[in-house]
Amino acid sequence: MRIYGLTGGIASGKSTVSQMLRELGAHVLDADAIAREVVEPGTLGLAEVGARFPGVIGPDGRLDRAKLGARVFADPAERAALNALLHPRIREAFLEKTQALAAQGVARVLYDAPLLIENGLHVGLDGVVLVWVPRDLQKARLKARDGLEDTGAEARLAAQLPLDAKREHATWIIDNTGDREATRAQVQEVWRALLARG
Ligand SMILES: CC(C)(COP(=O)(O)OP(=O)(O)OC[C@H]1O[C@@H](n2cnc3c(N)ncnc32)[C@H](O)[C@@H]1O)[C@@H](O)C(=O)NCCC(=O)NCCS
Numbered sequence: 588m589r590i591y592g593l594t595g596g597i598a599s600g601k602s603t604v605s606q607m608l609r610e611l612g613a614h615v616l617d618a619d620a621i622a623r624e625v626v627e628p629g630t631l632g633l634a635e636v637g638a639r640f641p642g643v644i645g646p647d648g649r650l651d652r653a654k655l656g657a658r659v660f661a662d663p664a665e666r667a668a669l670n671a672l673l674h675p676r677i678r679e680a681f682l683e684k685t686q687a688l689a690a691q692g693v694a695r696v697l698y699d700a701p702l703l704i705e706n707g708l709h710v711g712l713d714g715v716v717l718v719w720v721p722r723d724l725q726k727a728r729l730k731a732r733d734g735l736e737d738t739g740a741e742a743r744l745a746a747q748l749p750l751d752a753k754r755e756h757a758t759w760i761i762d763n764t765g766d767r768e769a770t771r772a773q774v775q776e777v778w779r780a781l782l783a784r785g
């Protein structure tokens with residue numbers, strides 16, 4: 588089975604591209620979704636996060652994501668601590684899901700992961716698709732989508748490698764500056780390239 592990375596940055600348009608790829612028949616595994624599964628109520632992941640970050644589990648027993656986000660995006664050391672707890676679990680769940688797809692005979696899978704390159708996970712993959720936008724547009728879309736003030740948006744952008752620095756690791760770059768149809772045309776082209784590789 589071939590494994591491709593699908594990356595970008597916060598609010599660069601990965602989910603938009605991933606949805607378009609799914610419509611074309613691609614299998615996409617979503618790291619953000621896996622990151623939620625590993626802290627579902629009753630998991631060891633949630634227990635460990637609750638022990639390290641007191642007060643982030645709400646009265647309903649669920650993770651208060653806004654509270655934890657405010658803490659970790661404001662402080663690199665706190666973020667590193669959360670990453671150390673969750674990234675190995677996310678990685679393990681990704682490998683399990685990939686193996687299950689391989690056992691079903693699926694020919695290729697894309698791993699949609701915002702921190703793919705930051706975490707060195709692009710090394711050894713069959714290729715990397717980067718969803719790129721200029722930084723000012725990335726910030727504007729982030730603020731609009733998440734209702735963030737400038738400081739909050741800057742803190743989140745600072746937690747990731749700039750998209751411009753990710754370009755050198757990309758096999759294909761999808762420029763998501765234009766409208767959705769302009770992006771869809773590029774997605775179709777990349778999908779054809781993936782199919783051509785077998
Ligand atoms: C801090 C948390 C609780 C905030 O939750 P929230 O629902 O507000 O955001 P969500 O999970 O949807 O993430 C939104 C975006 O933030 C960015 N982001 C999330 N975590 C991180 C991180 N540790 N470092 C840098 N950027 C991050 C990504 O671009 C992601 O797509 C959550 O993001 C989390 O648990 N992060 C740690 C796990 C992780 O690294 N996830 C990223 C994918 S592996």
Ligand SMILES: Nc1ncnc2c1ncn2[C@@H]1O[C@H](COP(=O)(O)OP(=O)(O)OP(=O)(O)O)[C@@H](O)[C@H]1O
Pocket residue numbers: 595596597598599600601602603604619701728729731732763764765766767770
């Ligand atoms: N081509 C586009 N034109 C206009 N708006 C867009 C376009 N692509 C995405 N958006 C909007 O920009 C925001 C970010 O897109 P999306 O959620 O796909 O990004 P993402 O990379 O998956 O983000 P995250 O990693 O933070 O979850 C969303 O509000 C989305 O509706």
